[in-house]
Amino acid sequence: MSITSVPFFRPSIGEEEIAAVTECLRSGWLTTGPKTAAFEAAFAAYLGGGVEAIAVNSATAALHLGLEALGVGPGDEVIVPTLTFTATAEVVRYLGATPVLVDVDAETLCIDLERVEAAITPQTKVVMPVHFAGRMCDMTRLRQIADRHGLRILDDAAHALPAHHQGVTVGKCGADVTAFSFYANKTMTTGEGGMVVTADPAIAARIKVMRLHGIDRDVFNRFTDPRASWVYDVVAPGFKYNLTDIASALGLVQLGRANDFGRIRAERVARYDAAFADLPLILPPRPAEGDGHSWHLYIVQLREDAPVNRDDFILALKERGIGISVHYRPLHQMTVWKPFCEGGTFPQADLVFSRCVSLPLFMAMSDAEQGRVIEVVRDILVGA
Numbered sequence: 001m002s003i004t005s006v007p008f009f010r011p012s013i014g015e016e017e018i019a020a021v022t023e024c025l026r027s028g029w030l031t032t033g034p035k036t037a038a039f040e041a042a043f044a045a046y047l048g049g050g051v052e053a054i055a056v057n058s059a060t061a062a063l064h065l066g067l068e069a070l071g072v073g074p075g076d077e078v079i080v081p082t083l084t085f086t087a088t089a090e091v092v093r094y095l096g097a098t099p100v101l102v103d104v105d106a107e108t109l110c111i112d113l114e115r116v117e118a119a120i121t122p123q124t125k126v127v128m129p130v131h132f133a134g135r136m137c138d139m140t141r142l143r144q145i146a147d148r149h150g151l152r153i154l155d156d157a158a159h160a161l162p163a164h165h166q167g168v169t170v171g172k173c174g175a176d177v178t179a180f181s182f183y184a185n186k187t188m189t190t191g192e193g194g195m196v197v198t199a200d201p202a203i204a205a206r207i208k209v210m211r212l213h214g215i216d217r218d219v220f221n222r223f224t225d226p227r228a229s230w231v232y233d234v235v236a237p238g239f240k241y242n243l244t245d246i247a248s249a250l251g252l253v254q255l256g257r258a259n260d261f262g263r264i265r266a267e268r269v270a271r272y273d274a275a276f277a278d279l280p281l282i283l284p285p286r287p288a289e290g291d292g293h294s295w296h297l298y299i300v301q302l303r304e305d306a307p308v309n310r311d312d313f314i315l316a317l318k319e320r321g322i323g324i325s326v327h328y329r330p331l332h333q334m335t336v337w338k339p340f341c342e343g344g345t346f347p348q349a350d351l352v353f354s355r356c357v358s359l360p361l362f363m364a365m366s367d368a369e370q371g372r373v374i375e376v377v378r379d380i381l382v383g384a
Helices: 015-027 034-046 059-069 087-094 113-119 139-149 201-211 219-224 245-256 258-276 310-319 347-355 367-382
Strands: 052-056 077-081 098-102 124-127 152-156 177-181 194-198 298-302 356-359
Touching: 015 245, 034 052, 034 194, 034 245, 052 059, 052 201, 059 087, 059 152, 059 177, 059 194, 059 201, 077 087, 087 098, 098 113, 113 139, 124 139, 139 152, 194 201, 245 258, 258 298, 258 367, 298 347, 310 356, 310 367, 347 356
Parallel strands: 077 098, 077 124, 124 152, 152 177
Antiparallel strands: 052 194, 177 194, 298 356
């Protein structure tokens, strides 16, 4: 079969996912309930136990709740890499704190740890690394920096499942709190959704309360406990961040497929790497020795000797039916974040943005579809 177009992403949803959601719909329990409780338990077990997992309706909610539970507020500073989605910084502003943007490392595309240490002030409270595209940040070194300065770590692991650092799974490798994303194009999905993970019982307790309006009783517990459901107190001005059972039913099935998803992505990456090895491209950063990469994104950068620039490359891909994206326009280039980085320089993020393109990489991609992407990329860069 001849393939003429390939989307940037298509979800991998099978009959088991459809059956699980249908069962949930027929059960009559649609919002946070038994499926969500099961999903939280299964997710914590998947990470190896020893942590609590709290399901929420987005990774943005997970980041917000994590920072709030760490006590971030007005007057505090939170260090954030500039090469990330805006949600990583915006949650800092939700709490009246100040995001301090720093550049990324040219080799890893993760936050530059030298610049992290240079950016620390007496107002710094939290560092928020991003495991960019699924490549783990050096959490061992970051934890040492944080401990040396009395800081907390909230890692943005929206891209990083399944991944690990020095044999320790993400969510257990040095952060005080970890935020995961289950958005539609992530390595597993609930449609919309996220998870907050922590080994600290006090942090977990605070997140559970703030997840649903600051109510002092778990939402599911209120309707299953023999005590009347209306007997509760509101102990803080919380948020509406709970995850539905419909989403959790989907998540339970997807979680069971997570290792297979990771294997498939790694196979696709290996095929791309072999096909592009002789092209004027900088291929995605490899994981550090002892680390595991989730390969959420396959990001290439055009070298100076490429026959086209990045924007013309994107146009040529689109004209031939190849879906692409760009991850990301750095935050310091965005109108809302410019006031938070006056006088700062971000040469690596600027360079990466000027030459990067994310190519299609998803579990449901067929061999023929990937072959078409390879064919078109090679035609543009070799035949131009």
